Amino acid sequence: MIEAREIPTLIIGTAYDIMSKVVPPRAAFVDHPVGRTFGPPHDRQRNVAVLAKALAELPQFTQPGMIRDLQCHWASDGSRSWEEELRAEMRRKH
Amino acid sequence: MAFEYLPIMAQNSAPKPPRVLVQPAKFAWCAVTKPLTQSRVALLTSAALRLETQPPFVPREDLSYRRVPSDPSIGPIVIDHHSGIGAVPKEDPEIVFPRTALADLVSCGMIESVSPWHFSFMGGVRKPQQVEKELAPALGDELAQAQVDLALLVPY
Numbered sequence: 001m002i003e004a005r006e007i008p009t010l011i012i013g014t015a016y017d018i019m020s021k022v023v024p025p026r027a028a029f030v031d032h033p034v035g036r037t038f039g040p041p042h043d044r045q046r047n048v049a050v051l052a053k054a055l056a057e058l059p060q061f062t063q064p065g066m067i068r069d070l071q072c073h074w075a076s077d078g079s080r081s082w083e084e085e086l087r088a089e090m091r092r093k094h
Numbered sequence: 095m096a097f098e099y100l101p102i103m104a105q106n107s108a109p110k111p112p113r114v115l116v117q118p119a120k121f122a123w124c125a126v127t128k129p130l131t132q133s134r135v136a137l138l139t140s141a142a143l144r145l146e147t148q149p150p151f152v153p154r155e156d157l158s159y160r161r162v163p164s165d166p167s168i169g170p171i172v173i174d175h176h177s178g179i180g181a182v183p184k185e186d187p188e189i190v191f192p193r194t195a196l197a198d199l200v201s202c203g204m205i206e207s208v209s210p211w212h213f214s215f216m217g218g219v220r221k222p223q224q225v226e227k228e229l230a231p232a233l234g235d236e237l238a239q240a241q242v243d244l245a246l247l248v249p250y
Contacts, residue, residue, distance in 0.1 A: 001230035002245055004122035005238050009138075009245045016096035018249070021115040025123045031096060035179035037248055038195065041186035047195035052204060054246070055130055064123035083097055090102050092178040 010061075012037060012054045019067050026061040028054040030072045033086045106178075114222075126244065133243035136164075136209035138233065139191050140217025141183065141250035142174040150174050151216050157229050161211040161236070166193040175217065175250055183250075190250055209240040217250045 002009050003025050011027040013019050014034045019027045030037055030050055039046030050072050057068045074082050142151040144160040151158065151174040162171070171187040173180060183190045193212065199205045213233055219225055237245055 001122065001226065002234045002237060003124045005234040006124050007234070007237050007242055007245055008124055008126045009247055011247045011249060013249045014097075015099045015249065017098050017100050018115060021100075023121075024247075025121075029096070033097070033179070034099065035177070035183045035250065036189050038189045038192045041182060041189060044188070044194060044198075047188055047192045048198050051192050051195045052199060055199070055204065058126050058130070058244075061126070064121065080097075086097065086179070087102060089179050089181075090099075090106065090177075 010054065010058065012051075016067065023065045025064050026058075027067045028057055029067055029069045030054075031069070032072065032074045033082050034090075036074075128243050130205050130244070131203065132206050134207045134209055134241055135196060135205050135244045135246060136237055136240065136242040137191060137193070137196060137212035138245055138247045139212070139214045139250060140175075140248075141187070141190050141214060142216040143171050143187055143191055143214045144174065146170055146172050154216070155219055155221060156216045157219060157221065157224055159213055159215040159229060159233060159236075162191075162193075162214050164193060164196070164208045164210055164212050166197055177218075177250065190248055192248075196246075209237070209242050211236070211240060213237075 009025055011024045012030060013027060014030050014032050014037055016029050038050045053070045060068055148160050153176050173184050173187060188194055196208050200208055213236060215229060
């Protein structure tokens with residue numbers, strides 16, 4: 001709807017499987033836990049780095065429905081130990 | 095391999111059926127033609143966040159939206175979203191709503207300007223037709239009125 005108003009959009013998201021199903025006009029994938037798209041709390045440098053990386057990717061979107069992987073990983077050593085903690089968080093009831 | 099959210103969301107939905115992910119009835123796409131250095135940028139978030147002084151989002155099926163000042167010094171920001179992952183973003187909303195980072199990119203010249211308002215709504219609403227027919231056009235009107243050249247959507 002927004003693109004129909006001639007305003008381009010860019011989704012910056014952490015859920016690759018969801019973005020693949022929804023097929024937004026253009027999306028940038030950040031391999032972080034959901035709810036921490038731009039990094040851990042109080043890390044302004046990281047917020048800027050992720051945002052700048054997403055914006056720099058814009059010229060690469062040449063057709064609708066592309067998802068570009070920003071290669072932004074949560075842990076600097078590539079560890080995915082955050083996944084278990086995230087599963088536990090997501091199962092928590094309100 | 096990327097973390098898989100859909101199986102966990104399906105489990106969390108029980109006993110309700112899993113959320114159905116829908117694509118818009120009419121797919122639209124426009125090319126990015128304006129350089130960022132000449133662009134006004136706005137943030138859209140599905141975190142149901144707002145200023146403390148604004149009315150809270152009613153849980154789960156609220157179709158309203160809030161205009162949130164793009165000036166990062168105006169706050170504090172409250173997150174109303176019901177998600178179980180809320181504790182960490184509530185500690186620092188900038189990790190899902192990077193007002194300061196966006197302002198910094200204006201200061202360094204990467205972006206021309208930010209919209210006077212960013213926009214927030216409730217994510218995960220199970221009313222796709224109303225989202226498409228009511229919420230999305232309203233947000234489109236707001237963005238057009240603010241002369242936004244690029245809208246960044248950060249799902250929550």
